[in-house]
């Protein structure tokens with residue numbers, strides 16, 4: 678297996694895509710730590726699924742809006758596992774607010790989205806930098822969104838947070854080279870996920886209609902791209918869109 682002996686931290690492993698990423702990393706031999714903020718049962722289910730497939734996993738509670746909790750989380754990973762090779766910044770928060778309804782996008786919503794989706798991935802990368810650089814170097818994979826490339830998705834705050842995460846990927850790729858490769862998967866609509874169900878109907882229908890391959894992504898497609906990035910030796914600073922081929926994201 679390609680990731681034997683590696684330790685991976687997947688934020689938001691209680692969620693639909695995080696669970697798929699964690700299970701796929703474990704299937705490749707990595708020991709996986711998944712985080713959740715409130716959904717302990719769902720995080721436990723991810724861990725159990727990994728144990729059932731013969732892999733190694735654990736779960737940790739983390740509110741990644743809290744900078745001190747992020748530092749403590751990385752320290753706990755180090756204390757328990759002694760190394761960290763892969764950080765997948767997957768956790769995010771969103772709420773459906775149609776773009777024209779500017780007044781509904783309050784300061785509180787803006788801050789919650791940006792703190793969770795953009796500030797936390799930076800703080801996690803910063804806290805984990807020394808561990809990721811040790812033991813032969815490591816990988817960060819950020820999970821952003823096609824909404825960070827063309828203006829769309831659940832809200833202006835979400836779309837902006839993901840545009841920021843795309844650029845954070847490039848900045849960290851420069852900052853953390855040569856020991857750490859930093860890449861990003863930008864999903865479009867991912868079928869059968871809770872987050873997709875929070876999108877305005879028109880946005881979801883538009884994504885399905887425009888996908889030139891006749892299908893949008895599944896969680897397993899996102900996980901497969903994460904494996905490509907964490908097994909590559911000469912790719913960094915890249916954003917791979919996985920959306921069934923929407924012309925708007927091909928620019």
Ligand SMILES: NC(=O)c1ccc[n+]([C@@H]2O[C@H](COP(=O)([O-])OP(=O)(O)OC[C@H]3O[C@@H](n4cnc5c(N)ncnc54)[C@H](OP(=O)(O)O)[C@@H]3O)[C@@H](O)[C@H]2O)c1
Pocket residue numbers: 688689690691692693694695712713714715716717719739740741742766767768769770793820821822823863864865866867868870871872873
């Ligand atoms: N689903 C889609 O169609 C789609 C499309 C484009 C991009 N994406 C991106 O893909 C990633 C995963 O999405 P998903 O569909 O799997 O979402 P999801 O099922 O809603 O899961 C979101 C995850 O983020 C965690 N989280 C939320 N707020 C947090 C906080 N303050 N601190 C720590 N963790 C927090 C949640 O923890 P709890 O479960 O404990 O609440 C959960 O594990 C996200 O980055 C999302 O933006 C998804």
